[in-house]
Amino acid sequence: MxxxxxxxxxxxxxxxxxxxxxxxxxxxxxxxxxxxxxxxxxxxxxxxxxxxxxxxxxxxxxxxxxxxxxxxxxxxxxxxxxxxxxxxxxxxxxxxxxxxxxxxxxxxxxxxxxxxxxxxxxxxxxxxxGLDRVPAGPLRITEPAVPAPQFYGALTHHAHHTPVVRALRCAWVEPALGEPYLAVGVDLYDTGAASVEAVRAMMAQAVAAAPDGLPVATVAMADEYDPVAMWLRAHARPFFDRDAYAAPPWPAPAPGGY
Structure with missing residues (x-):
């Protein structure tokens, strides 16, 4: 080294x-x-x-x-x-x-x-x-069990109207110290300053529909060192996936005859 x-x-x-x-x-x-x-x-x-x-x-x-x-x-x-x-x-x-x-x-x-x-x-x-910016480990990360259909609906709606967002995943995170929270993993087409600002605006709009008292944090899926992002990539299916929505519902026919 x-x-x-x-x-x-x-x-x-x-x-x-x-x-x-x-x-x-x-x-x-x-x-x-x-x-x-x-x-x-x-x-x-x-x-x-x-x-x-x-x-x-x-x-x-x-x-x-x-x-x-x-x-x-x-x-x-x-x-x-x-x-x-x-x-x-x-x-x-x-x-x-x-x-x-x-x-x-x-x-x-x-x-x-x-x-x-x-x-x-x-x-x-x-x-x-920054110790105050990243949750204290070891982290217990699981699938969310908190019912929040309105929040997920609002988040999906605003993600549709935020073109830089490729996909969204979520997890329930329990730090060694501090309160548990809902982590929303955001996968972007690019990570420039304008894209980050667009995500901040999207989350600010969606969080208004979250249940009272539910802490929500955003996780950048592009961060290869973030343990929550690593867990999300390995274990969580997207609840919003723009590429999947854009795909045709069935395979296109192959050229030629039978």
Whole structure:
């Protein structure tokens, strides 16, 4: 894994304090760790090369088929780890943005008693893009059970009149922290600014028909890193599909005679 050029100046104590409180099932303390990681720094272990050099590569490790880049949380932890190759100090939010796009997580203090703590790439995506903008995992995603025929009818009607929309899917999402919500996956013909604005207008019109108190969120189906979009692509059939509506009801006859 190639190392980036991002640099940092420290910030380990907050990460270390949060790390000490992390425990199985304590999603609140894990969320605190992610916040500390976003604003703090980590000491990335270089398996090859020097900081800033074109051939610099981070170390990597694998657990249950998922890749992680190991790091430590302070100069003191670096010394305790016994790492005798190079390292670089990197801002947490910046290394998160680099790693999640390669589907690599970050493993904090693997030398520590108990083996340290791993942050999967889906959580690094949250660190990089904003913890308040993306629901806290692990997510429980299922087919919606909330009856909302008027909402789906309004959404289908407005989608027909929004030419950039190719298809719509939906799922019920229950985050580890926060309220469950109805996710509407939007598949577009193009993802330009005008198309995004058209979808915002479409959703604003349709949400008026949603049952009182039903939280609704839009998911971009083009986002290859969004776990809800991934689930929708794999498990949910569109309830609106413009291409299917445009298809002929039966195959056209083949040319020629019998």
């Amino acid at each position: 190639t190392a980036g050029a991002a640099g940092g100046t420290g910030g380990g104590p907050a990460v270390e304090q949060a790390l000490e409180r992390v425990a199985p099932g304590r999603y609140d303390t894990y969320e605190t760790l992610l916040r500390a990681l976003a604003d703090g720094s980590v000491w990335m272990l270089l398996w090859h090369g020097e900081p800033g050099s074109p051939d610099a590569q981070y170390g990597n490790m694998e657990l249950d088929g998922y890749g992680y880049a190991p790091c430590v949380t302070s100069a003191a932890q670096l010394a305790a780890s016994g790492w005798n190759r190079s390292h670089e100090v990197v801002v947490g939010r910046e290394i998160a943005a680099e790693l999640y796009r390669e589907r690599y997580g970050l493993w904090l203090n693997p030398h520590a008693p108990g083996g340290g703590v791993g942050v999967p790439w889906l959580d690094l995506r949250r660190v990089a893009t």
